[in-house]
Amino acid sequence: MRPPPDALALAGVAVLASVLATACVGPETTMPGCEPGGRLGILAQAVPTASQVPCIKEMPVGWNFESLDVDSGRARFWLDSDRAGLRAAEVELSSTCDIRGATRVAAEEETTERYQRLTALSPRFVGATYDVFEGGCVTYRYELVNGPHIVLYQELHDAVSLFPRQALADDVRADLGLDLDPKDGRRR
Amino acid sequence: MVSRTGRRRRPSGEAPPLPHPINASGWFSLGIATAIALVWLLLYLGTGTSPFRAVVRADMAILEQIEQLRTDVLTGVMLDLHALGSQWLVRALRWGTLLALLVLRRFRHLAVFLGLTLAVTAVTATSSLAVGRLRPVGVEILGSWDGYSHPSAPVAALGLSLMGALYTLVPAGTWRNRAKWLVAVPVVVLSVSRLYLAVDHPSDVLVGAVLGMAVPVVAFRVFTPNEIFPVSYRRGRTAHLDIGGPRGEAIALALYQQLGLTLVDVQPFHLEGSAGSTPLLLRVSRGGDGEEAQLFGKLYARAHLRSDRWYKLGRAIRYGRLEDEGTFSSVRRLVEYEDYLLRVMGDAGLPVPLSYGFVEITPEREYLLVTEFLAGAVELDAAEVDDGVIDSGLAVVRRMWDTGLAHRDLKPANVLVRDGKVLLIDLAFATVRPSPWRQAVDLTNMMLTLALRSSAEQVYERALLLFSPEDIAEALAASRSVTIPSQLRQRLASDGRNLLGRLCQLAPRRPPIAIQRWSIRRIGLFLGVLAAVAFALGLFAASLRTTGLL
Numbered sequence: 139m140r141p142p143p144d145a146l147a148l149a150g151v152a153v154l155a156s157v158l159a160t161a162c163v164g165p166e167t168t169m170p171g172c173e174p175g176g177r178l179g180i181l182a183q184a185v186p187t188a189s190q191v192p193c194i195k196e197m198p199v200g201w202n203f204e205s206l207d208v209d210s211g212r213a214r215f216w217l218d219s220d221r222a223g224l225r226a227a228e229v230e231l232s233s234t235c236d237i238r239g240a241t242r243v244a245a246e247e248e249t250t251e252r253y254q255r256l257t258a259l260s261p262r263f264v265g266a267t268y269d270v271f272e273g274g275c276v277t278y279r280y281e282l283v284n285g286p287h288i289v290l291y292q293e294l295h296d297a298v299s300l301f302p303r304q305a306l307a308d309d310v311r312a313d314l315g316l317d318l319d320p321k322d323g324r325r326r
Numbered sequence: 327m328v329s330r331t332g333r334r335r336r337p338s339g340e341a342p343p344l345p346h347p348i349n350a351s352g353w354f355s356l357g358i359a360t361a362i363a364l365v366w367l368l369l370y371l372g373t374g375t376s377p378f379r380a381v382v383r384a385d386m387a388i389l390e391q392i393e394q395l396r397t398d399v400l401t402g403v404m405l406d407l408h409a410l411g412s413q414w415l416v417r418a419l420r421w422g423t424l425l426a427l428l429v430l431r432r433f434r435h436l437a438v439f440l441g442l443t444l445a446v447t448a449v450t451a452t453s454s455l456a457v458g459r460l461r462p463v464g465v466e467i468l469g470s471w472d473g474y475s476h477p478s479a480p481v482a483a484l485g486l487s488l489m490g491a492l493y494t495l496v497p498a499g500t501w502r503n504r505a506k507w508l509v510a511v512p513v514v515v516l517s518v519s520r521l522y523l524a525v526d527h528p529s530d531v532l533v534g535a536v537l538g539m540a541v542p543v544v545a546f547r548v549f550t551p552n553e554i555f556p557v558s559y560r561r562g563r564t565a566h567l568d569i570g571g572p573r574g575e576a577i578a579l580a581l582y583q584q585l586g587l588t589l590v591d592v593q594p595f596h597l598e599g600s601a602g603s604t605p606l607l608l609r610v611s612r613g614g615d616g617e618e619a620q621l622f623g624k625l626y627a628r629a630h631l632r633s634d635r636w637y638k639l640g641r642a643i644r645y646g647r648l649e650d651e652g653t654f655s656s657v658r659r660l661v662e663y664e665d666y667l668l669r670v671m672g673d674a675g676l677p678v679p680l681s682y683g684f685v686e687i688t689p690e691r692e693y694l695l696v697t698e699f700l701a702g703a704v705e706l707d708a709a710e711v712d713d714g715v716i717d718s719g720l721a722v723v724r725r726m727w728d729t730g731l732a733h734r735d736l737k738p739a740n741v742l743v744r745d746g747k748v749l750l751i752d753l754a755f756a757t758v759r760p761s762p763w764r765q766a767v768d769l770t771n772m773m774l775t776l777a778l779r780s781s782a783e784q785v786y787e788r789a790l791l792l793f794s795p796e797d798i799a800e801a802l803a804a805s806r807s808v809t810i811p812s813q814l815r816q817r818l819a820s821d822g823r824n825l826l827g828r829l830c831q832l833a834p835r836r837p838p839i840a841i842q843r844w845s846i847r848r849i850g851l852f853l854g855v856l857a858a859v860a861f862a863l864g865l866f867a868a869s870l871r872t873t874g875l876l
Contacts, residue, residue, distance in 0.1 A: 167455050176458045180474060183461045209472040310463055314382050320466040 169194055169203040170215065172301050174309030179318065182306050184213040185233050186319060188274025190249070191306070192229050195299040217297070222282035222290050229298055235275035237268050245269070247300060263287035269300060276300065334583045343583070344576035344688045358540050362533055366453055385527035386464060392521055393465050400522070401468060407519040408469050410512050411480030419487035427494055435494040435557070438549045443486060445545075446537055450482050462524045469523030478517070478526045478534030485513045485538025493546040497557045513539065555629075569594065569606065569625070573687070577625075577694060580685040581610065585696060587682075590618055603630050603754070607699065620699040622679065626661045627692045634660060634754075643852055644808060645841060661693040667753040668697060674729040676722060677749045700751070702744050707817075709743035711779035716788045719748040723772045724792045732760035736771040737811040738778065763839065767809045769793065769801035774810065774825055778817055782828035799836040802829055806841060 170178045172193040181191040191213075194203065204216040204225055212232045219226040240253035249271055256265035263282040268275055278298065282290050307318040336342070365381075409415070420443065427436040459476035461467055473479065488509040496502045517531045526534070569577065569592055578589040587610040595607035606623035635653045654660040661684045668681035680698040687694055709715065719741065726732060733740070734755040742749040757764070769789075777785045789798055805826065807815060818825060 168458065176460045176474075179460045179463075180458070183463075183467070186467075208474075210467065210470045310460075314379060314463070316382070316386060317464040320464060 166203050168206040170206065172299050174306050178301060179306050179310065180208050181213040181231055182303050182318065184208050184210060185231050185274050187233050188231060189272040189303050190274065190276075190300040191303065192231055192269075192276045192298055193301045194297060196297060198293040198297050201293065201297060217294070219282070219290060221284050222280075223284070226280060226282055226290070227294050228277075228279040230277045230279070231274060232277070233274055235268050235270065235277050237270065237275075240266070240268060243267075246295070250300065259287075263291065267295070271300070336583065342576075342686060342689050343580040344573055344692065354540075358536050359544075362536060365529065365533055366457065381529060382527075385529050386462065388528050389462050389465050389521065389524055393524065396468075396522070404519040404522045405469060407515050408523060408525075410516040411484060411520070413483075416480075416483045416487050419484075419491060423487070423491045423494060426491075430495075432494065432557070434555055435546075435550055438545060439490045439494055442542055442545045443490065446482060446486050446541060450477055450479050450534070450537055453477060454479065459527075459530070462527055465524040467524045469520065469525040471525045475526055476530045476533065477537055478520060478530040481513060481517055481520065481526070481531050481534035482538035484516055485535055486542055488513065489539050489542040489546075493542060493550070494557065497559065498552045510539075569604070573692075576687050577606075577623075577685075580687050580694065581608070581696070584685040585682055587611075587621070587696075592623070595622070603695075606694075608696065620701060621682065622697045622699040624661075624664070624695045624697075625687075625692065626657050626695065628657055631657050631660055639851065639855070642848060643855060645843065656690055657693055658690060661695050664695055664754050667756045667758075670758060671731060671750070671753060671756065674725065674731060676725055676729075676731070677747060678753060679749075679751060700742055700744060700749055703742035703749055704744070705738055706741040706743055706748075706775060706779060707738045709779070711743075711776060712746070713784070713788060714746045715743055715748060716776050716780060716785055717791070718746065719772050719776050720769075720785075720789050720792050722748055722750060723769050726768060727765050730759050732757050732764045732768050734760070734764060734768065735811055736768055736775060737814040738775055738817060739813055741772070741775055763804050763841065766797075766801040766804040766839075769798070770805040770826075770829075771810060771814060773798075773801070773829060774814060774818060777825045777829070778814075778821055782823070782825050782832065786829055786832040795834050796836075798829075799833040800839070802826070802833050803836040804839045804841065806838075809841065 168177060170181055170191070170193045172178075172195045178191060178193055181193075182188065185191075192215075197203065200220045202218040202220075204218045206213070206215045208214070212230060214228060214230045216225045217227045217229070218224045237253045237255075240255040243252050243254045245252035251270045253268040253270065254265065255268075256263075258264040261283075263280070263285075265280060267278040267280075269278075276298075278294065280291065280294060303318075310316055310318040423439060424436065427433075427439065454474045454476060457474065457476045459474050461471060461475045492502060492505055492509050496505050513535060517526075517535060520526045520531060521528060574592060577592060581587045581589050587608075589608060590611055591609040593607045595605045604625040604627075606625060608621040608623045609618055610621055611618050631654060638653050654663065665681050665684050668678055671678045672680065679700055682696040682698070684693050684695040686692075706715075706719075723736075733750060733753065734757060735752060736750075740750060740752045742751060773785050773789060786798070793801075810818070
């Protein structure tokens with residue numbers, strides 16, 4: 139008689155299968171696209187005061203999503219470019235940002251104010267752009283090692299957009315019947 | 327000869343002496359693995375479906391109840407307790423365990439601990455990305471957090487670190503059972519604090535705890551079973567099977583049913599001299615008259631099979647084609663082989679113990695080889711060695727040469743003397759139709775073993791009665807330090823006389839025989855091992871970083 143199957147070995151196989159299954163998860167899985175859902179909602183939770191959160195509207199050709207780092211207080215993600223280099227751009231959501239020394243420029247949306255601080259133009263294009271809005275701020279840091287700098291700069295700002303918190307809250311309520319944010323009276 | 331009665335064929339469907347069924351903890355392990363898989367599947371694929379909503383609502387209902395309990399004082403306490411999930415604490419625990427295992431030279435436990443830490447960390451991280459679950463909504467999150475909510479990485483990390491220390495450093499039994507409760511306390515406290523602070527959902531904490539605590543239990547049971555790799559602080563070899571409890575009863579049952587022998591007593595025998603099996607002294611009663619007799623038993627299990635494989639891999643790499651031989655595919659084949667060699671050598675007229683065959687303890691897992699116990703025999707080290715003993719020992723080698731056999735592990739511990747005659751034991755490495763080189767090495771090792779208790783001159787002189795000077799010269803030319811068993815090598819070193827050198831002086835001069843034989847297989851094995859070592863080192867370095875140890 140053959141011995142019965144070893145339950146412990148089977149459990150080990152189950153764990154191994156889980157490892158293999160989850161190993162298929164790549165960084166793009168966490169990319170916060172401009173659509174309601176958990177991938178974007180977690181950014182809103184990182185900065186509970188922010189009325190808008192950054193998202194990837196459409197990834198331009200030559201750009202790739204590198205990774206997302208989100209914790210209580212801020213959320214950051216990085217983009218790679220085949221021309222501008224790895225981690226050519228960093229996008230950070232925080233409750234406030236330091237815009238001292240930055241120049242106000244035209245904003246893409248009425249609800250935000252945009253500031254810009256350039257620290258180098260050539261050979262590298264280095265600087266930061268700030269989108270300031272109610273309860274939060276999105277900082278775009280970029281260091282573009284190769285050109286064409288202006289094209290790449292424009293592609294970056296076209297790729298990243300701002301998504302209203304209210305739309306995320308509406309989605310959570312519709313999906314789960316729950317509020318995204320706590321009611322003020324329940325804060326302690 | 328021991329007479330036997332009571333043999334009985336095990337009917338189809340009846341359990342073997344020591345069954346290996348899926349026990350309660352096995353089912354439990356399987357259950358939790360399935361449950362986790364289902365939860366992940368639900369969270370990953372089920373967004374928007376009723377079961378998914380039910381899980382989320384159940385989680386939130388619990389958190390809302392907990393939220394009602396919040397007070398300023400309690401919140402302060404929970405924020406302090408939340409520090410149990412700190413990366414620094416986890417790092418300290420893991421480094422402490424790692425260093426302790428290095429100091430204790432418990433490398434198998436160390437490898438399992440690192441591998442497990444790497445696997446659980448990878449599963450936790452990737453499942454977190456795959457599920458991408460929000461932190462609790464609708465309640466104020468009071469504590470700090472990092473990344474997605476499911477599963478709870480800090481709970482898994484703390485649980486894994488504590489369970490790793492528990493299963494690698496605390497001996498099984500009462501101490502470990504007590505320590506399990508102790509280990510559970512910080513994990514439960516951290517879980518409660520994270521729920522109170524609404525950092526995690528209850529299902530996140532639950533899955534984190536399972537990954538951190540239940541999975542290590544399963545892994546350590548599979549890869550470091552306590553009966554084979556016990557955590558012990560006593561001196562001596564630990565790779566021997568415990569022969570008490572169910573295994574002791576199974577041995578008695580198997581001996582009675584399969585060999586018709588009634589076991590009176592079983593004791594470990596010379597454990598320090600054996601690494602390839604668990605040697606036993608069996609006292610059995612004879613069938614008819616009830617008279618007692620002693621037998622020798624060698625208990626073989628899967629761990630011994632693995633040892634044999636590693637040993638042969640090492641030999642193939644060290645020697646090459648000369649020692650080219652296959653490994654055993656199962657424990658059954660291993661014990662069958664030794665039983666076969668005992669019978670072949672016995673048939674060839676060599677002085678080896680009589681084999682009574684072997685019994686099955688657990689099919690394909692454990693077998694007991696039963697042989698005559700050579701009562702009154704002493705190891706060569708303790709025997710008076712005169713010309714008669716030397717002649718007897720050399721005649722054994724002559725007989726092996728003539729019958730196409732080799733022992734391959736001739737050393738003082740495997741050469742016994744009784745009534746002035748040499749007896750050979752431990753035929754696990756013996757072979758039929760060996761290479762001429764291997765037969766030559768057998769002669770050198772027997773000569774050296776005998777010379778340890780006499781002199782090189784005396785042994786050489788007696789050897790000339792059975793072997794030509796050219797045979798002896800060939801044997802000595804074929805020998806090197808690596809061809810001499812380690813026990814014999816140690817005895818030669820402590821003896822002080824250069825016995826091998828003296829024998830070489832006595833024999834006709836002959837250039838050394840190259841013992842290195844190169845083959846594609848050997849090169850492949852060598853490169854394979856090299857790649858495996860490099861991979862293991864890389865994995866080790868990666869695991870230190872991935873698991874937060876660096």
